[in-house]
Amino acid sequence: MGSITCDRVSELKAFDDTKAGVKGLVDAGITTIPQIFIQDHHTKYKFDDKPICRDPKISIPIINLQRIHKDSSLRSQVIDQIRSACEEWGFFQVINHGIPTSILDQAVDGIRRFFEQDVEVKQKYYSRDYSKKIKYCSNLNLYSAPTLFWKDTLSCVMGRDFSNPEDLPEACRDNDHIQQPNVENIGCVEEMTIGNSYYPECPQPELSIGIATHSDPGFVTVLIQDQIGGLQVFHEDQWFDIAPVPGALVVNLGYMMQLITNDKFKSAYHRVLSNKEGSRISIGSFFMNNSCSRRYGPIKELLSEVNPPLYPEITLKDIYNNQSLKNNELSALDKLKLASQSG
Numbered sequence: 176m177g178s179i180t181c182d183r184v185s186e187l188k189a190f191d192d193t194k195a196g197v198k199g200l201v202d203a204g205i206t207t208i209p210q211i212f213i214q215d216h217h218t219k220y221k222f223d224d225k226p227i228c229r230d231p232k233i234s235i236p237i238i239n240l241q242r243i244h245k246d247s248s249l250r251s252q253v254i255d256q257i258r259s260a261c262e263e264w265g266f267f268q269v270i271n272h273g274i275p276t277s278i279l280d281q282a283v284d285g286i287r288r289f290f291e292q293d294v295e296v297k298q299k300y301y302s303r304d305y306s307k308k309i310k311y312c313s314n315l316n317l318y319s320a321p322t323l324f325w326k327d328t329l330s331c332v333m334g335r336d337f338s339n340p341e342d343l344p345e346a347c348r349d350n351d352h353i354q355q356p357n358v359e360n361i362g363c364v365e366e367m368t369i370g371n372s373y374y375p376e377c378p379q380p381e382l383s384i385g386i387a388t389h390s391d392p393g394f395v396t397v398l399i400q401d402q403i404g405g406l407q408v409f410h411e412d413q414w415f416d417i418a419p420v421p422g423a424l425v426v427n428l429g430y431m432m433q434l435i436t437n438d439k440f441k442s443a444y445h446r447v448l449s450n451k452e453g454s455r456i457s458i459g460s461f462f463m464n465n466s467c468s469r470r471y472g473p474i475k476e477l478l479s480e481v482n483p484p485l486y487p488e489i490t491l492k493d494i495y496n497n498q499s500l501k502n503n504e505l506s507a508l509d510k511l512k513l514a515s516q517s518g
């Protein structure tokens with residue numbers, strides 16, 4: 176047993192030391208995946224055995240924002256659609272949101288350039304130091320995770336003090352989405368993290384996972400995905416594909432949004448499957464600031480005698496560091512609520 180553990184640690188370290196991520200393994204031409212990436216029965220994540228619904232008539236809502244600023248009755252219809260999507264799915268896509276498809280494509284291309292450039296250039300950004308604002312890494316919690324994800328990440332923390340595009344890797348410096356972070360008006364979040372993910376093609380996709388079942392910790396995540404697919408949401412006891420729609424943004428709610436709405440809105444579990452066909456890119460903007468000390472609780476206007484607060488006031492940092500939320504335990508949010516009531 177001891178030697179198994181020791182082998183595992185040295186395997187992890189050897190992988191980490193390449194600073195070439197999962198993409199490096201694929202480039203080296205592996206045909207079977209290393210043990211550290213195998214999702215075996217010990218490490219299986221919850222809901223993995225649940226069916227995938229492939230009924231083309233059911234999908235997360237696709238909401239059209241066209242003309243909402245010009246037509247107030249249309250605008251209120253769209254608000255209703257968003258409200259229902261948040262209550263039922265915790266996930267939706269928006270189209271005609273005003274960001275040209277060419278800008279989204281340009282962003283994806285820049286991220287592809289970053290991950291597919293010479294490894295020596297990319298390695299300069301390799302780090303697992305949490306305090307670094309811009310870092311490239313594979314599996315941030317490499318040494319503590321039960322099993323690894325088949326993906327590499329370039330993360331950028333963007334906030335008021337982010338002013339120097341020169342700090343960005345050259346490959347994606349032209350990306351308008353990265354150069355002009357406009358988070359000034361968001362108030363409660365003030366800072367966001369952009370998680371640029373590269374999911375290389377996988378020779379044994381059935382044994383690996385791009386990102387295991389989880390829910391996002393913050394308020395809202397807005398995601399650009401390329402046309403490969405693989406993202407799925409868990410809804411009414413089944414998995415549903417979030418089919419790529421050209422030019423669309425995928426929006427999903429995090430734990431904090433479920434908390435402040437006192438469970439009215441849903442923070443849904445989701446995952447990304449690996450595939451054999453081709454590398455996948457996604458760019459997620461995570462609206463949260465984990466160092467913020469502001470406390471958030473259920474919104475007062477939503478509360479009444481019959482709808483008492485289910486959660487205590489809590490900071491984003493508390494959410495981020497909460498172990499059951501981190502582990503994506505089934506009833507992680509319930510635990511939070513019970514802990515406060517018994518305390």
Ligand code: OGA
Pocket residue numbers: 370372386391398400406445446447457458459
């Ligand atoms: C995430 C996530 C989905 C994707 O990073 O939290 O869910 O498609 N990403 O990459």
Ligand code: NI
Pocket residue numbers: 389390391445
């Ligand atoms: Ni997520």
